Amino acid sequence: MTRPIVVLLLSVLLPAGIVAQKKPVTIESLTATRPPLPGPAVWAPDGKSFAFQEGKKIWLYDVPKRAKRELLSMDKLEAGARKGPAPEAFDWQNRNVREQTLQWSSSGKELLLSAGGDLFLFFPEPGGWTQLTATPEVEHDPKLSPDGRRVSFRRDHELYSLEISSRKVTRLTQDSSATVWNGELDWVYPEELNLGTAHWWSPDSKQIAYLQFDVSREPLYPHADLLHLHPIAEPQRYPKAGDPNANVRMGVAPAAGGQTRWMDLAVAPDMLLARLAWLPDSQGLLAQRLNRVQNVLDIILGDVRTGSTRRVLEEPDPYWINVHDDLRMLNGGKEFLWSSERDGFRHLYRYSIDGKELAQLTRGEWEVNDVASVDEPGGQIFFVSTEESPLERHLYRVSLNGEGRRRLTQGAGTHAISMGPKCEYYIDGYSSLSEPPRRVIHTSEGKEWAVFLEADRKTGEEYEILPTEIVPVKASDGTLLYARLIKPAGFRSGQKYPAIVMIYGGPGAQTVRNLWYGANFDQVMAHRGFVIWQLDNRGSAGRGHKWESVLFRTLGAKELEDQKEGVRHLISLGFADPARIGIHGSSYGGFMTIYSLLHAPELFRAGAAGAPGNIDWHNYDTIYTERYLGLPSENPEGYRRSSPVHLADKLAGKLLIFHNLEDDNVPFQNTMQMIDALERAGKQFELMLYPQKSHGIAGPARKHMLETVASFFERTLK
Missing domain, CATH: 2.140.10.30 (Dipeptidylpeptidase IV, N-terminal domain)
Incomplete structure (x- = not known):
């Protein structure tokens, strides 16, 4: 399933802070041609x-x-x-x-x-x-x-x-x-x-x-x-x-x-080859092999002279293995760097080539997101993690023995790192809720060296970017959730506004972060008078493997429980009209939109579902679906409970479905099956189709799609 990409259109062009006499963000501004970025x-x-x-x-x-x-x-x-x-x-x-x-x-x-x-x-x-x-x-x-x-x-x-x-x-x-x-x-x-x-x-x-x-x-x-x-x-x-x-x-x-x-x-036919790496001497290969349901990963050492192989390391997991690119050869091929989620969080380990654990290099209730580089002569590993906050990403370095961990990036927010091959310099792509993206070159000690790409403040003076707030939400069981909130333009305390819940909700994605969201569709709808709300439910990324594992073998239910907690919290703030709440998402978010309309009709009045994957989880691809639900033959009830096509008769709100006819990721068959179920149940809905060969909608059709969704919510929530 495709992860959601936070839309950063105009993000390097639109600074925060200066809002007087600016234009509202419009669909036209989102779809206008812009100069290419590096x-x-x-x-x-x-x-x-x-x-x-x-x-x-x-x-x-x-x-x-x-x-x-x-x-x-x-x-x-x-x-x-x-x-x-x-x-x-x-x-x-x-x-x-x-x-x-x-x-x-x-x-x-x-x-x-x-x-x-x-x-x-x-x-x-x-x-x-x-x-x-x-x-x-x-x-x-x-x-x-x-x-x-x-x-x-x-x-x-x-x-x-x-x-x-x-x-x-x-x-x-x-x-x-x-x-x-x-x-x-x-x-x-x-x-x-x-x-x-x-x-x-x-x-x-x-x-x-x-x-x-x-x-x-x-x-x-x-x-x-x-x-x-x-x-x-x-x-x-x-x-x-x-x-x-x-x-x-x-x-x-x-x-x-x-x-x-x-x-x-x-x-065997039920195995997967996920990664491959050469040993430095060119005599051997390390291959990562997964079983079909992806809860056991083997690191296999192969001798290229004979073709013979042996297992170096077995990595089992009670839920599923998240494949990564953290393996690095060390000490001339006698050792390797590895990461594992065995304690509930992704952390770094050093192993000998025969599979013996030599050291755990990081630990704690936070996760390593990426290994930026290894400076073996200097004895250092550079990595990005959530140690500071699950809402942020920072660059750290630690010794190959796990000692002397130090944060290098400054400024609260999200840092994406491109490290030079000699680890002398790195590029820090940084943004926060209040700071638009910039790319700055630093030395390996974290000292700023040069600004490679700065925001175009002059162009940004045209548009008013309404502020995004991070809102902590405590669920009824005490779990801390995070949401982001945009209040509508001209917000007045005491007035009730329609609200749209923007949703993805699936595994492997985190949509609430301390980063610059820029000019996107959320801003368009906020300028049209809607409250915008998005919450990361349990099962999302950034909070560790235990956090995401709650959706194992049933998709939709746990996600919706947390989304309902979020909506109730939003209503308690006093300005969202509980009778005028909509929900909107695409891909997994499209699935969650329809799932929510059918399972929580008391909360959601209308929903716009893009490329809804998946109406019936039997329709989706092997590797993704079986990772979370297992094989259909082994978990038939989980597949049935997770598939909203079986509850079409429960639709009470207004529904818009939009989809590419030749979607390569979520087959249009999903939408057709939902249409059939709704028609058999005597339910009315709206449908918009696009003749594109992709999962996302691009080109002139994208403007049409955004206008269709905006018009739908204008008609159903106002």
Whole structure:
């Protein structure tokens, strides 16, 4: 299930504080074209500069000099790319696949770029480039070898290696088909395991490890593009709860060509391969293997010379395993860094390569969110955590022995960190409820070095951003919950206002934080006279594994209990009209919107549900659904209780459903089944459909969708 993304449109453009004579935030302002912002930093190997893309331009920022310069425009490369014919069928490659279009060589003298489907090598000094490929096919997922002599890529389900000096291209795999994919992920792995690639170079540049997916057993979902005279069938491989997953195996191929050696991982059809990492000596691999319901993770050590494997570590969990990217090799491959939620919170541990725990490095009733970097020569680990507050994120460092933990970031709020490879500098993307985002470069000691990106205060003078307040809510059992509140424009004490509960509610997401929310749809509705309320119920992220585990094997019920506590608290504040409360969310939030309307009709008068996943949890994908509900055959009652389609006759309020017809994440089938159930129950509702091939609604249709939702609440709550 896609996590909600806090909308930060205009966020770097709209400062807080200055509100006099400003315009209200409107749907037009949200959907207007804006200048592109700098993309993520791609650090050079020496850690003293980084490249970034802004629109079509590639820039280089020199950290010691505090200066940037333009390197090139991608338009020039795209003009030289060879364009092939348009594909006959739409490619349902998951949007979470993170192909690197900008990469440094290990020497720092070249940048590998992907433009127009072809590959280019750019030389920052003195400038200029060379084209590596000129084919009608697209070279997917390109990667420079660690020694900078070769580039690997995927083309038509096969892996290739290109020798840069000779331009010789070698096909590394030979056995692909329409359903057997080498070095290519299926749809569900990147969606639910957040795996972004399926091949990895060995440190010595002599071998490539890759995953092979046999998707023949995955059922096809029958999408169709209905905008043509004759509709075009666009089937998508989409395994639903209880369906077979792809068969996955891991091989190692010589980079210059030769026979693949398959690793003996014993990955049965009901197992998942979640992560892979090379040992520094290029002789071994660490693979993370999950059982199907994802409550046991094994770290497997494989010998690439023989293909033999052995289990290094078994990580069981009474609920489910949250996969992460914290594994780091240490001490020349004799040790590794690991994180575990075994005590209810995600913390860092150091292990020997034979699976012996050497030290627990962090502990407490807070969680590690991310390992920013490991400075092994300096004996330090840099990580981001919630130690200061579950509403904030800060950068810390701790020794490899777990001693001397120190917070580096200053200022209450949320800090997102990009650490340079030498741990000499890091970029801090910071914001808070009162401070719009800025990106500041710091030294490893936390000292501010340079401002990379500051808010555009001049543009921000146009709009009035109504303040967002964090409201603590104590549930009836004493549990402390957090909500955020926006009072309507022109708020007057003693007056009653309609309120909209903005909801996501699902696992793996936290929507109430000390960060800048900027100009978003909440602001639009607050300027139209609505109270905006959003609460993070138990089951959400940021408060530890025990906190989120309450929804295990039943989805919707515990979330709604806390949401009801929040609404009652909101009503007790005296300005929200209890007879005019609506609810709105998309994806899991769309599911919660319909679930809440059917289970708590006494609280909610109207609801707008976007891409409601899931009306019947049998319809959703294997990995996500089975993680939380288990297999349908083992938990039939949990599936039934969690599926609102069975309670269509309980609808009493007004309901709007909007959905893309070719949603790749939440199949439109969910909405169709809800429509059928409502019609059979004699219930009236509103429906808006969009002919897009995605989970979110973008382009001109996004403006239409926002106007539809706004109009719905204007009609039903005012």
